[in-house]
Each structure stands twice: as C-alpha cells, then as structure tokens.
Ligand SMILES: Cc1cc2nc3c(=O)[nH]c(=O)nc-3n(C[C@H](O)[C@H](O)[C@H](O)COP(=O)(O)OP(=O)(O)OC[C@H]3O[C@@H](n4cnc5c(N)ncnc54)[C@H](O)[C@@H]3O)c2cc1C
C-alpha cells in the first residue's frame with residue numbers, strides 16, 4: 001500500500017477500461033458500479049470474507065474510483081467463491097461477483113497466469129467434471145448429509161473424458 | 177380570421193442552446209399570416225409585456241402560439257396574460273423545452289422537431305374559438321380524510337378559520353400513529369401527552385363533525401362542488417350512552433389480538449380502542465363477535481349498566497357536499513416477512529413495536545422485553561434502513577427512522593445502563609432543526625455504531641439471534657449476537673391511502689405515496705383542483721413536517737374557497753341539435769350523466785373528457801377545448817413540419833406528465849415522436865387514431881393512464897377498445913399493426929415513456 005494516492009494520475013474513472021466494464025456488465029443485466037453506495041452488505045454476507053478477507057464493497061469502491069488495473073492485478077479478486085450472495089442481497093442491484101469475474105477474465109486474457117489453487121481446480125474440472133468431489137455436506141445443526149443418505153442417485157461423470165476436455169478447451173478458446 | 181402571433185422563448189439557454197430560435201424565426205416569418213417574436217424569458221414580466229405590446233400594435237392578430245416550456249409549468253401565467261387582450265382560449269402552447277430541447281442533443285434535429293411542434297400548434301390555433309365562463313356557487317364545507325396528527329391539525333386550522341369540517345376516520349378512535357409512540361424526537365416529550373389535548377380539541381370544536389369507523393367510497397363533482405359518499409360501519413355501541421366503564425370488555429368471552437398494540441397483547445371483541453381514545457367509548461370488532469356472527473352470547477348487552485350496546489346498528493351511507501378535500505390517510509410499516517430480516521422471529525421487532533413497549537400504559541406496562549420469553553434484553557441491536565434504500569424493497573429513504581432509532585437507543589440506554597446497544601447503519605440522516613444536535617447527544621451514550629449493513633439475520637440452534645456484519649469504520653468483520661433486534665422498518669403508504677388514491681383518482685408515485693402537483697412549488701396540491709395531500713400519505717415524514725403540511729393545505733383550502741362563487745371555464749361538451757339523431761350512444765358513454773334526455777349537456781356535470789365525442793356516429797357532439805378540426809389540424813401541422821413523425825397521443829395527466837418527466841430528467845428519445853395532448857385518451861375515436869396514418873405518419877402511440885387510475889373512470893378502457901378496432905382496420909388494409917401502440921403509463925414513469933418511444937423508433941428503423 002502506498003502512503004498517498006495520487007488520484008489524478010492513478011485513477012481514471014471515465015477511462016476506456018471502465019466503459020468496457022460497464023458494457024460487459026450491461027450484457028449481464030447488471031448496472032453501473034458507480035451506483036454502489038458502500039453499505040457493505042455484500043461484505044457482511046461474503047463467504048470469502050470469512051475465510052480470505054475479501055471485501056467486495058471495497059472492490060466496488062476501487063472499481064468506481066477507477067483503480068481498475070490495480071484490482072485486475074490484485075490477488076483479492078481470486079478469493080471470491082462465486083456464491084452470488086452479494087448479487088442476491090445488494091440493495092442497489094449491483095453485482096460484485098460479476099465485476100470480479102470480468103476482472104479475472106481480463107487478467108487471464110492479458111496473459112496473466114492463474115493462481116496455483118485455480119490450476120488445481122481447473123485440472124479437477126477437466127479430469128472429473130467437478131471442482132471437487134463433495135462427500136458429505138453439513139446442515140445448520142452440524143449434521144452431515146451425503147447423496148446416499150438423502151436417497152439421491154449417484155453422480156455421473158463424463159463418459160468420454162477426452163472429448164469433454166477438448167470441448168471445454170475449445171469453449172474457453174472461443175470465449176477468449 | 178385575423179393573423180396569428182407566434183412567440184418563441186429562449187428560456188435562457190434551456191431552449192436556445194439546442195433549438196435554433198433565429199432559424200425558426202426566419203422560417204415562420206416567411207408566412208405573411210404570422211407575426212413572429214422571440215424573447216429570452218417569455219414568462220418574465222418583460223416577456224409578458226412584449227406579448228401584450230405585440231397584441232396592441234397588431235390589431236389584426238386574434239390568436240397566438242407560445243412556444244416555450246410545458247403548459248404544465250406556465251399555462252396559467254400565459255392564460256392570465258392573454259386574457260387581458262383576447263379570450264383566454266385563443267392561444268396554444270407548443271412545448272419545445274420538455275418535449276424537445278431537453279431530450280435531444282443534436283441542434284439540427286431538435287430545431288426540426290421544434291418547427292414541427294410549433295407548426296402543429298399554429299395549425300390547431302386556427303380552429304380555436306372563444307370559450308365562455310360561468311359563475312357557480314361554491315360550497316364552503318371541507319372534508320378531511322384521516323384523523324392522524326396531520327388530518328387533525330388541518331381540521332382545527334380550517335375550523336378556526338370558520339369552515340365547517342367533516343373529519344372522516346376509518347378507525348374507532350382518532351389520533352393515528354402518534355397515539356402509539358412513546359416519546360418523540362427532537363424534544364423527547366411523551367407522544368400521548370402531546371396528541372391527547374389535540375384529539376380532545378378536535379372533538380370539542382363546534383365546526384368539526386367527526387365520523388369514525390367511516391371511509392369515503394365515492395366522489396363526484398369538481399372543486400367548490402364535490403359530492404362525497406361516506407360509508408360508516410356500525411360501532412354497535414351508542415356513543416351518547418357509553419361511559420367507557422369497560423365492564424363489557426371484562427365479561428366478553430372472545431379474546432383477540434390487540435391491533436392497537438400491534439398484536440403484542442390481547443383484548444376482547446368489544447373494547448375501548450385505547451386509554452384516552454376519542455371518542456372514548458367501546459366498539460365491537462364485527463369479525464370476532466359471537467352475537468353478530470353466530471347469534472349467541474350477547475353478554476355485553478346484558479352487563480352494560482348504561483344500556484349502550486346496540487346490535488341493531490347497521491352500516492350507513494351518507495352523502496356529503498363539500499368544496500374541498502384534504503387527504504391525510506397516513507403510513508404503515510412495510511411487511512418484512514420472508515426476507516433476510518427474519519421478521520418471523522419474535523425477538524426481531526419493528527420500531528413501532530418497541531415504541532409500544534416503551535409506553536408506560538402499553539402492553540408490557542412500559543417494560544422492554546424479548547417477546548419470545550419475556551426476559552430482559554442484555555444486547556439490543558438496531559438495524560437501520562430495513563427495507564429502505566433497497567431496490568428489492570423500497571428504493572426511497574424512509575426519512576425519519578434514523579432519528580427515531582437514535583431516540584429509542586437513548587431511551588434503551590436510560591432503561592438499561594449495562595446493556596450492550598448496537599446500531600448498524602449506512603449513514604445517519606439527521607438534517608433539520610435540532611436533529612444533528614440530537615444525534616450528538618446520543619453519541620455520548622455509549623452506543624456501538626457499526627458502519628455496515630448486515631446481510632442476513634439468523635439464529636443459532638439454541639435460538640440466539642445473530643448476524644455477521646462488516647464494519648467499515650474499524651475495518652473489522654463482526655459477528656453480532658443480540659437478544660432483541662429492532663428494525664428501522666421502511667414506511668409505506670397505509671392501505672387506506674392506497675384505497676383513497678383509487679376512490680379519489682389521485683396520482684401516486686412509483687413508491688405508491690400520493691404525489692403532489694409539483695414536488696417543489698406545489699407540495700400539497702394534487703392534479704385535481706380542490707384536493708390536497710398532507711402528512712405521511714404524501715411520503716415518510718416527521719410529526720413536525722406533517723403539521724407544516726397541514727397548515728399549508730388549510731391555507732390552500734381557504735384561498736380556493738374564499739369566495740361564494742367561482743368562475744369556471746366552459747371546457748365542456750356541446751351538441752349540435754341539427755346533426756344529433758338521438759341515438760343515445762353519447763349518453764351511454766358519459767360516466768357523469770352529463771347529457772340529458774333531451775340531448776343537452778349539463779355544463780356543471782360535464783368534465784370535458786370527450787368520451788362522448790369518440791362514440792358519436794354523426795359528428796354531432798364536440799368538446800369545446802379540443803374539437804375534431806383542432807385535433808386534425810394539429811396532426812397535419814406536425815406532419816407538414818416533419819413527415820416522418822410518430823404521433824404520440826397522451827392523456828392530459830399521466831401520459832403528458834410522463835413525457836414532461838422524461839424531459840426534466842433529460843432522457844433522450846428519438847425526435848420523430850411528437851406529443852399531442854388530449855384531456856383523456858377516451859376522447860379518441862377510431863378515426864382519430866387512424867387519421868395520422870392516412871396523412872403518412874410513421875406510427876401512432878397512445879399513452880393512457882393505467883386502468884383503474886383514469887381520471888374519468890374508464891377512458892383507458894374506452895380507448896383500448898378503439899385501439900383494438902383501429903388495429904383490425906389497419907390489418908384489413910395491409911398496414912403493419914405494430915406501427916400502432918397502446919401504452920399504459922404512470923406520471924412519474926419518464927423511463928417508460930423513453931423506453932416505449934425508443935422501441936417504436938427501433939422497430940420502425942428495422943422494418944424500413
Ligand atoms: C417507530 C416510529 C417512531 C416515530 N417517532 C417519531 C418521533 O419521535 N418524532 C416524529 O416527529 N415523528 C415520529 N414518527 C413519525 C410519525 O409517526 C408520523 O410523522 C406521524 O404520525 C404522521 O401522521 P399522519 O397524520 O400523517 O399519519 P397517521 O398517523 O398514519 O394517521 C393517518 C390516519 O388516517 C386514518 N386513515 C387511513 N386510511 C384512511 C381512510 N381510507 N379513510 C379514513 N381514514 C383513514 C388512519 O386510521 C389514521 O388515523 C415515528 C414513526 C415511527 C414508525
């Protein structure tokens with residue numbers, strides 16, 4: 001962190017990047033981040049806050065003030081677990097989670113490499129079709145539930161794993 | 177016919193920056209029948225003087241067009257000015273500000289549109305004829321609806337001025353929400369002590385006639401001459417006999433939740449509304465009473481020592497004649513059930529519920545407890561903006577909850593010196609006299625101010641309430657456990673207010689609160705002359721602001737009813753007896769019974785909506801202020817100015833207002849859309865709808881008030897019927913029916929206006 005931030009040189013609230021961000025959000029039906037009024041409701045409910053100290057409201061503040069490069073290159077955006085609670089609860093119909101997805105995409109497109117954990121996740125998806133293989137989940141009363149216990153059928157796996165992998169890679173290539 | 181004077185207003189830069197006034201002047205000056213002038217501010221004294229001088233110098237000018245702002249803004253000013261030289265209706269306003277310069281940025285395009293709008297007005301005014309006036313007697317009685325602090329204060333003000341006031345209250349007692357509060361900011365005096373004397377004064381005032389358990393169910397007439405139908409529910413208790421001894425309540429076997437205490441305790445089917453209620457007499461809740469519903473019991477009747485219980489009372493209807501109406505029907509708290517605020521949990525309460533517990537005579541005898549088990553709370557947490565400032569609930573700020581939560585936090589500190597008191601907030605809003613100072617005092621009371629909004633309230637398996645919140649001030653993520661959570665619940669218009677909007681045909685905003693004629697300069701007036709809105713029916717506000725409103729409305733009423741007679745313009749229908757075949761269609765269409773059996777229009781009954789015109793097969797009936805010739809001439813003029821136009825017919829109220837709001841909010845839309853104002857869309861005949869198509873218009877849009885909100889009962893339905901017929905005809909002729917559109921719109925919805933126009937233009941571009 002630097003001692004004094006030079007707003008004139010560092011931040012470009014009306015820059016091209018910001019316009020592009022607003023455009024991409026609009027495609028998703030999400031409004032301009034500058035409508036965020038910093039109530040921090042997103043952070044209060046953020047799953048990644050508890051574990052990794054992610055502050056979605058602060059990401060929003062940075063984005064609206066124009067610190068887009070800084071945010072794009074920062075580690076914090078990778079902490080988001082994509083639960084979408086911030087989007088669900090935001091009183092101003094903002095979506096920190098979508099903002100962070102867009103920033104992550106930009107980072108990768110600009111040649112940045114995925115943080116280590118993400119590589120593993122990606123590998124997991126490519127080889128099994130899942131981010132991870134949950135065995136049991138806990139309910140509010142700390143009781144564990146498996147699919148078996150709930151009488152649900154076993155989960156399937158991609159039958160043709162090579163075809164699955166190449167389809168995914170192709171999709172990723174197209175998207176980028 | 178004489179010449180027409182055209183006055184072009186620059187409105188400073190408001191018009192002139194986007195519309196080339198000089199160019200317009202040059203263009204119109206080519207027409208030898210026109211006298212063209214321009215001015216920086218036509219509405220100014222100098223501007224008006226110029227209009228008068230022009231009329232003096234050019235004796236052959238007998239009508240004029242004023243191209244300026246919206247007629248909603250300055251019509252009266254120009255009417256008064258014109259009236260000095262000509263008949264008040266010998267002018268037409270062309271709105272080149274809200275409908276042109278403020279919604280377009282391209283100068284050439286805006287100038288072209290302005291030309292077309294003005295051309296429409298010039299053509300139309302050629303067909304204007306003088307419209308007469310009549311003097312009508314004014315009824316000087318006043319109706320006030322709702323007897324909260326606002327309604328009571330307005331009633332007293334008016335009664336003191338000598339007006340006879342009918343005060344209609346739907347509950348069994350007057351007083352409204354103020355009777356439920358503990359102490360009130362910013363003075364912290366006891367609410368009941370403040371309001372009780374006012375209630376008694378209302379009751380005792382010789383000029384106030386109180387009707388409790390009553391609601392307005394019908395309205396007709398106009399300012400100075402309203403007819404109101406009031407329905408009064410039976411109280412089943414004789415007001416003159418009941419001594420409020422309470423014996424009936426003691427013996428009544430039916431126990432019901434006490435609504436006055438927000439269900440925090442119980443009462444009986446027969447009970448006195450509350451200590452100090454006015455009238456101070458018992459009443460029976462119909463739905464709960466065994467005698468009324470099952471024919472058994474009747475104990476109260478037997479035990480009453482004053483013989484006051486009377487099961488023979490029936491629902492009654494009464495017609496009142498008044499000159500003006502003040503609506504003060506108040507607010508309610510929004511229901512936050514099934515939201516992240518966990519309102520289902522008994523220990524999550526609203527501000528008003530806490531107020532009830534604070535009051536010494538309340539359901540808990542003044543003890544603040546956790547409703548779940550009656551224990552004393554050790555941690556009390558206030559959550560601000562619960563349901564307010566939230567697009568998923570209420571987008572607006574509820575205005576007073578910062579202040580009342582601060583008040584209640586202070587009271588909690590005084591009651592529980594050792595308790596933990598938290599308040600989660602986004603920002604504290606305490607503007608107004610003494611309010612910031614009030615907040616400062618609270619800051620000395622050791623209250624944890626948490627700058628953040630919780631995401632969700634939950635409870636632990638053992639029933640403890642908790643939530644997580646990120647505090648921006650300390651940059652800490654906190655888990656807050658509480659015994660009692662008090663929500664600063666969003667306020668919304670009461671159900672009674674919403675009903676009055678329908679019955680009285682009042683405009684309301686997207687927030688559902690009744691909307692004033694002008695938020696800034698006519699804050700208690702409505703679009704209906706002679707009807708005023710005050711207090712929290714208009715928006716969340718404090719007692720102080722409600723009282724300010726009440727005084728303002730009383731003054732407005734006194735102004736409007738100051739004379740025994742009023743002069744009314746004859747903007748009414750008129751039948752040509754030579755053409756009329758007495759088919760009866762107009763009489764059937766008219767919702768006001770304004771056309772007699774001998775086919776004459778009763779001017780005082782006619783509202784000038786023009787629905788009769790739309791159905792007459794013989795062209796025998798016209799409304800004086802918008803004849804067929806005028807309407808067609810205006811459309812011709814617009815299309816002459818810009819052949820690629822879309823004609824947007826709007827109602828005088830919602831439709832036109834929405835277009836104006838699009839203007840004031842600078843919401844750009846395609847310049848091909850040109851507004852043509854009607855009193856009501858019910859005025860449109862099938863031919864009127866098709867006419868622009870015949871003349872080559874690209875499209876026609878009809879902007880109607882939403883169904884049920886039509887200011888003339890059912891003009892929207894009537895217009896929709898004509899629209900469907902017109903569609904059929906277009907289809908038969910092989911014309912694309914998508915070029916004709918029908919849109920229901922509310923006054924504040926400038927966005928919908930913009931969207932509809934854009935969609936239309938987008939579509940037309942696509943099919944070209
Ligand atoms: C928790 C809480 C605390 C508050 N504390 C303060 C405070 O400390 N200081 C302060 O200044 N303000 C406070 N307020 C605000 C205050 O309650 C309002 O400003 C005030 O009561 C508004 O009065 P009113 O007359 O507009 O509406 P109301 O009090 O709601 O009165 C409306 C009346 O109209 C009647 N009515 C409704 N519909 C109809 C109908 N269709 N026909 C006939 N009658 C009808 C109702 O029965 C009611 O009697 C508080 C509000 C809340 C919720």
Ligand code: SF4
Nearest residue numbers: 036039040042057090
């Ligand atoms: S993104 Fe939404 S929830 Fe988060 S701080 Fe901004 S307005 Fe509040």
Ligand code: SF4
Nearest residue numbers: 046080081083084086
């Ligand atoms: S989607 Fe991401 S930022 Fe939003 S609440 Fe979940 S983890 Fe936090």
Ligand code: SF4
Nearest residue numbers: 561564573574577578
């Ligand atoms: S008054 Fe305060 S608590 Fe109420 S909605 Fe406005 S900001 Fe929120």
Ligand code: SF4
Nearest residue numbers: 766782783785786788
């Ligand atoms: S339909 Fe309307 S304009 Fe015609 S007579 Fe009745 S009130 Fe008057």
